[in-house]
Amino acid sequence: MAKHTENVQHSKPLNKRQRARWDQERKQSTRVLLIAAAAVGLAVLLIGIGLVIQKVIVPNKTIANVAGVEVTNAEYQQYRQIMQAQQAINLAQQIQQYAQYQLQGTEQFATDVTNYIAGLKDQNAPLDYAVLDQLINDKVLENNATAEGITVSDEELQQSLATKFAPANEVMNPVAPVTSTTGLTDTASLTPTPTSTPTLSEASNRVDSAVTTYFGTLREFIEETSTYGLATLPFDREAFKAFVLHQERLQLLRTKLGEKLVTEDQATKEIYADAQQIFVTANITDPTDPVTVTKWAQAKAKIDDIAAQLTDTASFTDVQVLNTNDNAVDNPATGMRPLTQFDALGITQPISTQEVGVIGKPYQSTQGWHIVLVHQRELRPSQTDLATKRDEAVLKWVEEKRTAAAVQRFPEPTATTVPPTIEPIPTTIPQPTTDPAAVTATPTGAVAPTEAVTPTP
Incomplete structure (x- = not known):
């Protein structure tokens, strides 16, 4: 049967004008596609460069050099964040105490808490040279203690922290100060009952449990109960525990160094x-x-x-x-x-x-x-006079070693800053005091003192 082709219309060949127009439109489309592809590629490249800078270059940037040992920005930032998190929760506890006894001065405390927590949001905050100097001094102490024959064993470290983290009903120090007759009944004993020293395993378990408890309290405050808008704590439990152990080791080094620099016969009697x-x-x-x-x-x-x-x-x-x-x-x-x-x-x-x-x-x-x-x-x-003289001797020793180490900071500060006092890690879960006399009002505008590097579990 013959095919019907009479209704099929064939396209006519393009004339020169039509072909020229078609070629021009095709070139324009290709150019647009190339420009769009280049823009996308450039955007991806910029994002990649930004991530590399943010995640690799900035954290690994050297911000100080201590006797040839570099201090990275990442190390400094974590040090700063853990300190600020502790300062925030300790100040919050003081606010509760002031509010409980209707004392003035909580406004400045609340501002400081807000600032500390806001600082936790920034993984690459500008250098606070007071914090950096404290970190540098820690490294100077640690680097030079061995040359003085001063070391701290893991057992000493665990036992020291276990003593600080002893349950409230245990008295680890049999010569704790007697400070008041308040609560004493007739002929009440003046002496706490000493407890036996825990084994290394018991001490390690106690420290681990206490750090876990305190870290949980810290995270709950920052992430759940805080009204200051921070979503997550910028460090985990392991980083926090490492910080606690390191600060306690430094404190034991300071104690041993002080004992070597100042003997008991140099104290007043x-x-x-x-x-x-x-x-x-x-x-x-x-x-x-x-x-x-x-x-x-x-x-x-x-x-x-x-x-x-x-x-x-x-x-x-x-x-x-x-x-x-x-x-x-x-x-x-x-x-x-x-x-x-x-x-x-x-x-x-x-x-x-x-x-x-x-x-x-x-x-x-x-x-x-x-x-x-x-x-x-x-x-x-006098143990009080001895402690004061030893603290002063250790500070002078660290300053001398720091000068000899030719410490560099990048960049160097333009103004002199005063190193902060590292707040010891609490050894008990922070609770409001029940003694009104223990709370001293701080004038509005004044910054109240903050307690480890050793945390309080």
């Missing part, structure tokens, strides 16, 4: 004593109370009765136990302490003048009546 007391409170809440005289008379009668029971020094503890409200005196002696630690108890006078080993006569203080037995008394180097 003060009285130390090991004393035991039987205490009868006068239960006075208001000095103007008309029954005050009666209360004092009752307390005097009780102390006289107790004195009659004391036949010799051997009976002192037995009599103390019998006259203690809770009938429990685990360790009645105080251990050797500076005389100043007995100031708040009102018994420095009998402790400094009584004959050693002789039961004293009833002694009246502003708190009540006391019978004191001094077991030992001697002049010893």
